[in-house]
Structure formats: C-alpha cells, structure tokens
Amino acid sequence: MKRHLLLISNSTQPGRPYLEHCLDEMASFLADARSVLFVPYAMQNVDAYADAARNGLRDLGVQVSSIHRAEDPLGAVRDAEAIFIGGGNTFRLLDRLARSGLLGALRSFARAGGRYMGTSAGSNMAGPTIKTTNDMPIIYPPTFDALDIVSFNINPHYADRDPDVPHDGETRSQRIAEFHEIDSHAVIGLREQTMLLVDGTSIQLRGSHAGAKVFRQGQPPTEHHAGEFLDHVLEPHTTLQASTNGAKDDRE
Amino acid sequence: MKRHLLLISNSTQPGRPYLEHCLDEMASFLADARSVLFVPYAMQNVDAYADAARNGLRDLGVQVSSIHRAEDPLGAVRDAEAIFIGGGNTFRLLDRLARSGLLGALRSFARAGGRYMGTSAGSNMAGPTIKTTNDMPIIYPPTFDALDIVSFNINPHYADRDPDVPHDGETRSQRIAEFHEIDSHAVIGLREQTMLLVDGTSIQLRGSHAGAKVFRQGQPPTEHHAGEFLDHVLEPHTTLQASTNGAKDDRE
Numbered sequence: 001m002k003r004h005l006l007l008i009s010n011s012t013q014p015g016r017p018y019l020e021h022c023l024d025e026m027a028s029f030l031a032d033a034r035s036v037l038f039v040p041y042a043m044q045n046v047d048a049y050a051d052a053a054r055n056g057l058r059d060l061g062v063q064v065s066s067i068h069r070a071e072d073p074l075g076a077v078r079d080a081e082a083i084f085i086g087g088g089n090t091f092r093l094l095d096r097l098a099r100s101g102l103l104g105a106l107r108s109f110a111r112a113g114g115r116y117m118g119t120s121a122g123s124n125m126a127g128p129t130i131k132t133t134n135d136m137p138i139i140y141p142p143t144f145d146a147l148d149i150v151s152f153n154i155n156p157h158y159a160d161r162d163p164d165v166p167h168d169g170e171t172r173s174q175r176i177a178e179f180h181e182i183d184s185h186a187v188i189g190l191r192e193q194t195m196l197l198v199d200g201t202s203i204q205l206r207g208s209h210a211g212a213k214v215f216r217q218g219q220p221p222t223e224h225h226a227g228e229f230l231d232h233v234l235e236p237h238t239t240l241q242a243s244t245n246g247a248k249d250d251r252e
Numbered sequence: 253m254k255r256h257l258l259l260i261s262n263s264t265q266p267g268r269p270y271l272e273h274c275l276d277e278m279a280s281f282l283a284d285a286r287s288v289l290f291v292p293y294a295m296q297n298v299d300a301y302a303d304a305a306r307n308g309l310r311d312l313g314v315q316v317s318s319i320h321r322a323e324d325p326l327g328a329v330r331d332a333e334a335i336f337i338g339g340g341n342t343f344r345l346l347d348r349l350a351r352s353g354l355l356g357a358l359r360s361f362a363r364a365g366g367r368y369m370g371t372s373a374g375s376n377m378a379g380p381t382i383k384t385t386n387d388m389p390i391i392y393p394p395t396f397d398a399l400d401i402v403s404f405n406i407n408p409h410y411a412d413r414d415p416d417v418p419h420d421g422e423t424r425s426q427r428i429a430e431f432h433e434i435d436s437h438a439v440i441g442l443r444e445q446t447m448l449l450v451d452g453t454s455i456q457l458r459g460s461h462a463g464a465k466v467f468r469q470g471q472p473p474t475e476h477h478a479g480e481f482l483d484h485v486l487e488p489h490t491t492l493q494a495s496t497n498g499a500k501d502d503r504e
Contacts, residue, residue, distance in 0.1 A: 138433075178388060
C-alpha cells in the first residue's frame with residue numbers, strides 16, 4: 001500500500017506562530033518536494049487563509065499555491081507534488097470538496113502515494129467519515145463520507161476532562177462512546193501538538209509527549225506515546241493482510 | 253401566536269439526580285396536565301431512557317408514557333397533553349424524527365400550542381436547524397432542518413473559555429462566530445441550569461444566575477440574566493409584527 005500522510009492535530013499552538021510546532025515534521029515529510037498545493041476550504045476567507053499558509057511554510061523553501069486560485073483544480077491535485085489541507089470547519093471543508101469533485105481527486109492522489117498533510121479538519125478528512133469531528137455543523141454537506149485513506153477515525157484536539165471544570169455537556173470520551181454505539185471504526189484522539197506519520201502500512205505517533213488515546217468498540221481505551229507504531233492498533237486487518245502477503249515490516 | 257415551550261440547557265447537573273434542578277419549573281409549566289409523552293430517541297437505549305424519565309418525573313404526579321412503545325406514534329403526538337424530548341445526541345434524535353414522520357407531527361403539535369419541554373438535544377430541536385449543536389455527528393441525518401418553532405438557534409451547555417485551560421480547539425463563541433459567517437439566525441448560548449420559558453410571543457430566561465449569552469450576526473454578544481424577557485432580542489420581527497397587529501403585551 002502506497003501512502004504518505006502527515007495527520008496533525010492542531011496548526012496553531014497558543015503563544016507560537018501558525019504551524020511552528022510542527023514545522024520540522026513538515027520539512028522532513030516534504031523531503032525534496034519543491035511545491036505544495038494548499039486547500040483553504042475549511043475557512044470562509046480563502047484568500048487570507050492561503051496567505052497565512054504561504055507565510056507559515058516560507059522557511060521550508062517550497063512554493064505554495066492555493067487550489068482556489070487554480071484554473072483547473074482537479075488537474076492541480078493530479079499534478080501536485082504534495083498537498084496540505086488546512087483546518088477550520090470540517091463540515092464546510094467536506095461540503096466544498098464533495099460538491100466540487102475534489103473529494104474523489106484527493107482520494108486518488110493520496111491512494112496513489114501522493115504526499116498529503118492535514119491539520120485538524122484536514123486530518124479528520126483522511127478517515128472514512130467526519131463522524132468524530134468536534135466542529136459545529138454550520139453547513140449540511142451532501143455526505144459525511146470522507147477520503148477513507150486511513151481506515152480509522154480521527155478526533156483532533158483531543159482533551160481529557162479536567163475534573164475541576166464545571167459540567168458543560170458530554171466529555172470527549174463520552175461523545176466517542178456514543179459514536180461506538182453505532183459505528184465500529186477505531187478512533188484516535190490526537191492531543192494538541194501530536195500527529196500521525198503514515199508511510200505505507202506503517203503508522204507512527206509523533207510530536208508532543210502528551211500522546212494520544214485510542215478508542216475501540218467494546219474495549220477500554222488505550223494510551224500511546226510519541227514514537228509508538230500504531231498500525232496493529234489502528235489498522236489490524238491491513239497489517240494482518242500485509243504480513244499474510246509476505247510483506248516485510250522493515251522495522252522488525 | 254400560540255406557543256408553550258420550556259427549553260432547558262441540561263437535564264443532569266453533577267451531584268444532583270436527573271432533572272432535579274429544573275423539576276419545579278417543569279411542574280409549573282405542566283400546570284394541570286395529567287400525562288406527558290416522552291421522546292427517548294436521542295439515546296441508543298430507549299427502554300432505559302424511558303424508565304429514567306418516568307423516574308425523574310414521578311414526583312410531579314403525571315403519567316409518563318414513551319413514544320417508542322406507542323402503537324400509533326403520530327397519533328400519540330396529536331393526542332398528547334404535553335411532550336418532553338430528552339437530551340442525548342442531536343444527530344441521532346433528528347435522524348429518527350425525520351425518518352419516522354415525527355418531525356412534522358411534533359411541529360404541528362407545538363405550533364398549535366401544545367406544551368413542549370426539551371432538554372439539551374430536545375431544546376436544540378426547537379430551532380430552525382440543529383446547526384449550533386455541540387454534539388458529535390455520529391449519524392448522517394436526511395436534513396439539518398429542525399422544528400422551527402422558535403426562530404433562533406439554541407446552543408445548550410454554553411460555556412465560556414477558561415483562560416487557564418489549555419487549547420483544545422476552537423472556543424464555543426468561535427464556533428458560533430463560524431456559524432454566523434454563513435447563517436443570520438440569532439443564537440442563544442444557554443449556560444447550565446438555565447432555560448427559556450416561551451409563552452406565545454413572550455420569551456423569558458429562567459433558572460440559574462449564570463444566565464445566557466446571545467449572539468447576533470454582525471453584533472457584539474450580549475449577556476442576559478434570569479428573569480429577563482428576550483423576545484425583542486431573539487425574535488424582533490415576530491414581536492414587531494405582533495405589536496403592529498395591535499397585540500397587547502400584558503407585561504407592559
């Protein structure tokens with residue numbers, strides 16, 4: 001399976017410039033790519049967002065173009081060296097991708113091994129559906145089905161309940177438990193400054209020591225730390241299939 | 253305009269039994285009604301939820317039946333003395349109401365002046381859409397359109413950001429600002445233990461001193477306290493129309 005994905009929880013960390021906390025990971029992920037196609041559709045003001053992305057990535061020495069300025073957006077996806085989908089509102093992002101045909105183009109791009117980076121809503125989009133987003137449903141999209149380039153759901157900005165904070169509705173883990181009442185996909189709750197690096201069937205948790213929590217239907221949640229490989233936890237069927245096919249896991 | 257609505261932020265307050273914090277308001281609202289029809293569809297386990305509602309309302313001396321046990325659910329709504337829609341997941345609730353035809357039956361009931369109580373998802377449902385829910389979109393419903401028996405949106409469990417709590421995604425007011433980028437309906441953020449009592453065109457904020465925050469497109473948010481009447485804030489067109497028609501506001 002060809003896949004090159006960098007799925008990041010958050011783009012902005014309080015007190016630090018946009019993207020700063022993950023810039024080294026992005027640089028390493030982009031390797032020798034000279035250009036990045038930015039997808040700004042999770043935000044309302046796409047011009048301002050594209051400028052922010054260009055500014056945030058300027059130290060990487062890559063050329064950043066925004067898809068909303070492309071004459072042929074589907075062709076721009078097909079020909080991209082790398083794609084970066086920024087965060088914002090997941091419903092708005094999915095609505096625009098699904099109505100424009102970009103959803104299918106992005107799926108083909110990522111499944112063929114194209115380099116795909118996402119933050120927040122852009123990471124949510126990599127899963128089978130957007131059903132574990134935290135965002136407000138400000139637009140009714142034509143579907144909740146997303147790119148399905150990883151076979152588990154992502155919950156960005158995962159936060160444990162602080163017991164000292166007054167009740168303000170369900171906790172995040174209660175919401176994910178509600179999801180598992182009717183959906184069997186595994187969910188990874190990525191805490192701030194954490195990310196998944198996906199390379200073929202390999203899935204590594206990276207970033208902050210805060211780590212991530214994995215929720216599987218009918219099982220107690222499990223805690224994971226930066227550096228851990230999570231393929232057997234998040235995609236057991238895929239890794240089983242790979243080893244059955246005789247694929248070599250080059251970490252072992 | 254005939255309307256009798258009690259729209260409550262939360263049903264459970266930590267350390268107190270289910271519904272206890274709003275039971276006096278419910279008793280007063282139900283007046284001489286002898287029976288309440290309960291709608292448990294925001295939760296997965298409807299039997300357990302119906303039992304909890306019957307138990308929670310037992311001191312009110314009303315007979316509580318659950319719509320999921322009715323042979324003719326649409327007829328049960330039509331003939332109800334009062335209806336109570338419990339909280340849970342707003343997407344699941346709307347999905348079940350829309351697919352069963354209950355959405356239209358409940359709208360007719362409430363618009364004809366039937367007594368309608370809701371908590372959390374059940375309060376969300378009273379607005380034009382569910383686009384300001386906090387819930388996770390665990391099911392794709394056939395629509396985001398809700399009952400539209402009040403002409404503003406509700407955000408239950410409204411909480412202000414505690415500046416000492418680490419970043420975990422957008423604040424609630426940022427999410428509502430995203431909604432107002434594309435939708436002009438006013439939004440009321442109901443803090444825990446607060447509620448709206450709607451009687452015809454009159455809309456009163458009741459419950460805890462924590463109060464509520466109103467967000468209007470293009471305007472700074474405003475704070476409101478228990479006891480305030482909010483008709484002119486939340487439904488200015490309706491109240492304008494009522495006064496133009498010579499309707500007397502019996503509070504003045």
